[in-house]
Amino acid sequence: MTLQPESVAEGRPRSVLIADDHPMFRLALRYALSARDGQVEIVEAASQAALEAAVMADAFDLALLDLAMPGVNGFSSLVYLRCERPHMPVIVISSYEDPGTVHRARQLGAAAFVPKSAMVKDICHAIEVVLVGGTWFPAGKADGGGADARVRRRLTSLTTQQLRVLLCVGEGLLNKQIADELHVSENTVKVHITAILKKLQCSTRTQAALLTRSLLLDPSLAPLQIRGEGIA
Numbered sequence: 435m436t437l438q439p440e441s442v443a444e445g446r447p448r449s450v451l452i453a454d455d456h457p458m459f460r461l462a463l464r465y466a467l468s469a470r471d472g473q474v475e476i477v478e479a480a481s482q483a484a485l486e487a488a489v490m491a492d493a494f495d496l497a498l499l500d501l502a503m504p505g506v507n508g509f510s511s512l513v514y515l516r517c518e519r520p521h522m523p524v525i526v527i528s529s530y531e532d533p534g535t536v537h538r539a540r541q542l543g544a545a546a547f548v549p550k551s552a553m554v555k556d557i558c559h560a561i562e563v564v565l566v567g568g569t570w571f572p573a574g575k576a577d578g579g580g581a582d583a584r585v586r587r588r589l590t591s592l593t594t595q596q597l598r599v600l601l602c603v604g605e606g607l608l609n610k611q612i613a614d615e616l617h618v619s620e621n622t623v624k625v626h627i628t629a630i631l632k633k634l635q636c637s638t639r640t641q642a643a644l645l646t647r648s649l650l651l652d653p654s655l656a657p658l659q660i661r662g663e664g665i666a
Contacts (some may be wrong), residue, residue, distance in 0.1 A: 449475040449492065453485045453511065454500035454527070459550065463498055463527070466554045467561070482506045482514075486594075489518055496565065499544075501528045501535075507601055508650040509542050516543040516590040517597055523564045527557065536572055538648060541586045546570040585648060588634045596633070599626040603639055604646030 452463050460478050467474050477492065479485040482505030488494075497515055501508065515524050523545035528535065531549035539547045545564045548557050549572065560570040592600065595616070602612040609627070613620045627639070636642040 448473075449477065449494045449496075451477050451479065451485070451488055451492075451494045451497040453479040453488075453497060453503065455480045455503040456500070459500075462554065463557070466557050469558075480504070482511055485511060486514070486518075489515070494519070494522055496561065497522060497524045498561075499524050499526050501526060501530060501539075509538060510597070510601060510649050512539065512542050512544060513589050513592075513597060513649060514594060516586075517592055518594050520590065525560055525564055525570075531572065540569075540571060542649075543586055543590055547572065585645065589645065589649075591633045592630065596626050596630050599623060600630050600634075600642060600646055601649075603627065603630075604643045604649075606643075 450467055452460050452467075454460050454463070457480075460480075464476050464478070467476055477488050477494070479488050481503050485503070497519075499511060499515065501511070503511065512524060512526065515522065524543065525546040525548060526539045526544045527548045527550060528539075529550045531547075531551065536547045546560045546569055548560050548570070563570045589597075598616055599612060602615055607615065609620050609623045612623045616623070627642075631637065631639075631642055634642050634645060636645070
């Protein structure tokens with residue numbers, strides 16, 4: 435597959451986070467990074483929990499992110515990184531390379547999308563492009579309109595905890611169940627939901643939950659189940 439770069443130059447990251455649950459692919463990415471810059475510091479994560487721990491412990495110049503890891507709900511890890519580290523570029527490297535997935539990765543803030551079927555030199559090239567502020571996506575697969583950009587801005591305006599609450603709402607959980615899941619009070623959940631609805635410009639939980647379907651790798655496979663319309 436030939437990828438079409440939008441700009442080309444060379445950058446040198448000081449630290450990179452590799453988030454992928456396949457040890458051999460993490461090793462391949464580590465090799466690709468080390469081959470181009472032996473001084474780069476690399477941290478690996480194989481789950482959402484490990485990803486969050488790494489992000490809380492250190493600041494990274496770049497993240498290489500797989501979309502399918504334990505604890506991840508579709509694009510939730512990408513949105514988490516955009517919420518928590520909005521200035522850190524994220525390159526999605528995934529075996530899901532259909533146009534819909536590439537398009538949504540871009541609208542949710544990925545700086546690049548490289549299929550896992552790509553060659554190592556393509557991955558290295560994408561890294562170089564992204565490190566100097568460019569973007570890199572498979573040609574013709576990531577076109578999107580203004581409405582998509584607005585959805586991305588709303589979702590990435592959430593705090594990390596608000597994102598967690600929103601994902602629970604999308605699963606149809608009641609406030610008490612969300613409170614138990616996140617180990618907070620029901621009142622805290624209500625406060626978060628009020629803020630979420632305002633940020634997402636939604637008037638009901640159902641509307642907010644519909645936005646969570648855009649985070650799924652295949653939204654058509656996830657029937658919506660919402661219990662209750664009100665904040666309470």
